[in-house]
Amino acid sequence: MTRRRVAFGRLAGAFALASGLGYVAAFPFGLGDVSITAWNLLIIPPALYLGAGVAPRGAIVSAACTAAGVTASLLWAFSYPSPAVEAWWIGLAAAWWLGLGSLLAPERRALGRFTLLLGVATAVDFVLTAVKAPMPLYALGGFKIPLTMVWSFWVGLSLVSEPRLDVQKLRDADRTGWAGATALVGGLLWIVFAAGWTFSHGSTESPRSSTLLGLGALEFTRLQAVPAALWAVSLASVPVAGNRGLAARIALATVLLGVLMIALGAVLQTSIVDPDRDFGHPAVQGGWLLFVAGLFPVLSSGLLLLGVSSRRTGLPRTAMLLTGIAAPLPVIAFFLSGASSGAPGWDLAIATMHVAPGVGWLVLGYMLSSARRGERSRTRAPAASLR
Numbered sequence: 001m002t003r004r005r006v007a008f009g010r011l012a013g014a015f016a017l018a019s020g021l022g023y024v025a026a027f028p029f030g031l032g033d034v035s036i037t038a039w040n041l042l043i044i045p046p047a048l049y050l051g052a053g054v055a056p057r058g059a060i061v062s063a064a065c066t067a068a069g070v071t072a073s074l075l076w077a078f079s080y081p082s083p084a085v086e087a088w089w090i091g092l093a094a095a096w097w098l099g100l101g102s103l104l105a106p107e108r109r110a111l112g113r114f115t116l117l118l119g120v121a122t123a124v125d126f127v128l129t130a131v132k133a134p135m136p137l138y139a140l141g142g143f144k145i146p147l148t149m150v151w152s153f154w155v156g157l158s159l160v161s162e163p164r165l166d167v168q169k170l171r172d173a174d175r176t177g178w179a180g181a182t183a184l185v186g187g188l189l190w191i192v193f194a195a196g197w198t199f200s201h202g203s204t205e206s207p208r209s210s211t212l213l214g215l216g217a218l219e220f221t222r223l224q225a226v227p228a229a230l231w232a233v234s235l236a237s238v239p240v241a242g243n244r245g246l247a248a249r250i251a252l253a254t255v256l257l258g259v260l261m262i263a264l265g266a267v268l269q270t271s272i273v274d275p276d277r278d279f280g281h282p283a284v285q286g287g288w289l290l291f292v293a294g295l296f297p298v299l300s301s302g303l304l305l306l307g308v309s310s311r312r313t314g315l316p317r318t319a320m321l322l323t324g325i326a327a328p329l330p331v332i333a334f335f336l337s338g339a340s341s342g343a344p345g346w347d348l349a350i351a352t353m354h355v356a357p358g359v360g361w362l363v364l365g366y367m368l369s370s371a372r373r374g375e376r377s378r379t380r381a382p383a384a385s386l387r
Contacts, residue, residue, distance in 0.1 A: 005163070006163050006164075008049060008163070009049060009159050009163020009164070009165070010159060010160050010163050011045070012045050012046040012048075012049035012050075012159050012163070013046070013155070013156045013157070013158065013159025013160035013161075013163065014156065014160060015042050015043070015044075015045040015046050015156075016042075016043065016046040016152050016153075016155040016156030016159065017152070017153060017156030017157070017160070018038075018042045018156075019038070019039045019040075019041075019042035019043040019046075019152050019156075020039075020149055020152030020153040020156060022034075022035050022038035022039040022042060023035060023039040023148065023149050023152060024149060025038075033080075036076065036077065036080050037077045037078065039077075039152070040072075040073040040074070040076045040077035041073065041077050043069075043073055043152065044069075044070055044073050044229075046155055046156070046159065047066055047069040047070055047073070047096070048066060048070070048229070048233060049159070049165075050066075050100060050104065050155070050165070051063065051065070051066030051069075051100070052165075052178060052233070052237070053104075053165030054100065054103035054104055054107075054165070055174065055177070055178040055181070056174045057103045057106065058103060059174070059177040059178050059180070059181035059369075060181045060184070060185070060369075061099055061103065062099070062100075062103055062178070062181065063178070063181035063182045063184070063185040063230070064099065064181075064185055065095060065096050065098075065099025065100050065103075066096070066100075066182075066230075067185050067186070067189060067226060067227075067230060068092040068093075068095040068096040068099070069092070069093065069096030069097075069100070070226050070229060070230075071089075071092050071189075071223060071226050072088075072089045072090075072091075072092035072093040072096060073089075073093075074222055074223060074225065074226065074267070075088055075089035075092070075219065075223070076089040076093070077271075078222065078270070078271045079219060082214075084211070084214035084215075085214055085215065085219060086129055087126060087129045087130045087214070088213075088214065088215065090122060090125050090126040090129055090141075091123075091126040091130075093122050094119050094120075094122035094123040094125075094126050095119075096119075097115050097116070097118045097119030097122060097151075098116060098119035098120070098123065099119075100115055100119075101113065101114075101115030101116035101117075101118070101119055102116065107165065108158065111154055111155070111158055114147075114150070114151060114154065115151065117147065118144065118147045118148065118151050121141075121143045121144040121147055122144045124140060124141060124143075124144075125140075125141030125142075125143075125144050126141075128140060128141045129141060175237050175238065176238065176368055176369075176371055177368075177369060178234075178237050179233075179234045179235070179237040179238045179368050180234070180364075180365045180366070180367070180368030180369035180370075180371070181365065181369065182230040182231070182233045182234040182237065182365070183230070183231060183234040183361050183362075183364045183365035183368060184361070184362055184364075184365025184366060184368075184369065185227075185230060185365070186226070186227035186228070186229075186230030186231045186234065186358075186361055186365070187227065187357075187358040187359065187360070187361030187362035187363075187364070187365055188358065188362060189223075189226055189227040189230070189358070190224065190227040190355065190357060190358030190361065191355040191358035191359065191362070193220045193221075193223045193224050193226075193227070194220075194224065194330065194351070194354035194355045194357075194358060195351050195354070195355050196212050196215060196220040197217050197220035197221055197224075197354065198347060198350050198351035198354050199212060199347060199351065200212050200215070200216050200217045200220060201217035201220075202342055202347065203337055203340040203342055203346040203347045203349070203350035203351075204337055204340045204341070204342045204346075205337050205338055205340075207276060208342075209276070218270050218274070218275070218276070219270075221266055221269065221270050222266055222267055222270040222271060223266075224262065224263075224266045224291075225262070225263040225264075225266040225267050227358065227361070228259045228260070228262040228263035228266065228294075229259075229263050231259045231361060232256055232259045232260060232263070234361075234364075234365070234368075235252060235255055235256055235259075236256070238315060238368070245309065247305060247308070247309045248306070248309035250305065251302050251303075251305035251306035251308075251309050252302075252306065253302075254298060254299075254301060254302030254305065255299060255302035255303055255306055256302075257294075257298055257302070258294045258295070258298035258299030258300075258302055258327075259294065259299060260294075261290045261291070261293060261294030261298060261299075262290075262291055262294035262295060262299065264287070264290055265286075265287045265288065265289070265290030265291030265292075265293075265294055266287070266291055267287070268283055268284075268286060268287030268290065269283065269284045269285075269286075269287025269288045269290075269291060270284075270287070272284070272287075292331050292334065295327050295328065295330055295331050295357070296327055296328035296331045297328075299324075299327045299357075300324050300325075300327035300328050301324070302324075303320050303321070303323050303324030303327060303360075304320070304321060304324035304325075306320045306324075307319075307320030307321035307324060315364075315368075316363075316364060316367040316368070316371075318363070318367070319360065319363045319364035319367050320364070322359075322360045322363055323357060323360025323361055323363070323364060324360075325360075326356035326357045326359065326360040327357050327360070329353040329354070329356040329357070330353060330354045330356070330357065332353060333350045333353035333354050336350065336353075337350060
């Protein structure tokens with residue numbers, strides 16, 4: 001186990017402890033709004049670390065429940081005043097804790113079982129919220145609040161004192177599988193969120209201000225930070241084959257910079273002020289520019305260079321080049337919206353351009369997952385021949 005991984009684990013534990021403190025601070029100090037935002041943002045690094053740690057027991061399940069947790073945290077952090085969104089973050093949090101608990105229990109039995117208990121309590125809250133149960137029945141959903149506080153501190157203390165999880169035992173096949181799963185789930189989420197943004201905002205420059213299942217363009221824009229974060233995790237998880245050249249290192253750094261710009265831009269332009277009311281605000285304009293520049297030229301050029309250098313990175317060349325070509329299409333769609341009439345045909349065309357990068361990452365995730373199965377079959381073949 002390397003010192004770097006120990007440091008990452010303990011840092012994730014520190015974030016979990018800080019998130020628990022943020023949650024507790026809401027009550028004696030009256031920091032309700034600040035506390036909700038702080039707890040949810042601070043719990044994201046531990047969610048990513050734990051997701052990687054349990055990945056060998058099911059990469060796709062781990063990536064899916066981690067994505068659910070990060071999505072729930074972003075919705076909970078910034079959309080908590082909206083009753084229409086409440087069921088979404090509660091349901092996604094329940095899916096996260098239930099999935100994580102089932103994968104964590106074989107290694108850390110007590111913490112895993114407590115996570116499952118928290119997931120069940122949150123699922124009950126989801127059902128009561130979804131059916132709009134009357135008081136006092138609705139109050140039963142409140143049991144998740146003290147359980148959440150305990151869980152945050154437990155995870156924090158557990159990772160600070162003993163950060164080792166199966167993530168430290170990952171073979172190349174497991175790392176490739178985790179990289180493929182996060183790329184695949186991230187690509188799928190990008191398609192969903194980008195399409196949701198197009199059909200709620202509309203294909204014209206003026207927002208349509210409609211909602212899909214309670215989510216509007218504001219939420220769909222913010223949530224595009226989730227697939228961007230998963231793509232960063234994917235690239236950081238790919239095992240390095242051989243010695244990467246200078247071009248390959250520059251390409252990887254450029255791609256990581258691009259996805260981080262997209263994630264930060266998506267949150268910044270939607271979370272400081274309401275962009276529908278003050279689109280000229282520096283935070284909105286700065287976030288939008290970060291988001292657009294992250295897609296093109298940063299992400300696009302990095303992916304194209306990565307495709308050319310794929311022999312030194314072990315990444316699929318076709319997927320890299322395809323995604324690099326697709327990355328600028330949402331930027332082009334933004335400028336084409338000035339010519340859109342808002343007709344269904346325009347909506348479909350603009351939506352297709354916005355979802356294009358997600359398709360590229362889906363292909364990348366599939367190819368990495370296929371490579372993982374090939375690596376595992378090759379490692380099993382010699383063992384089978386010895387029997």
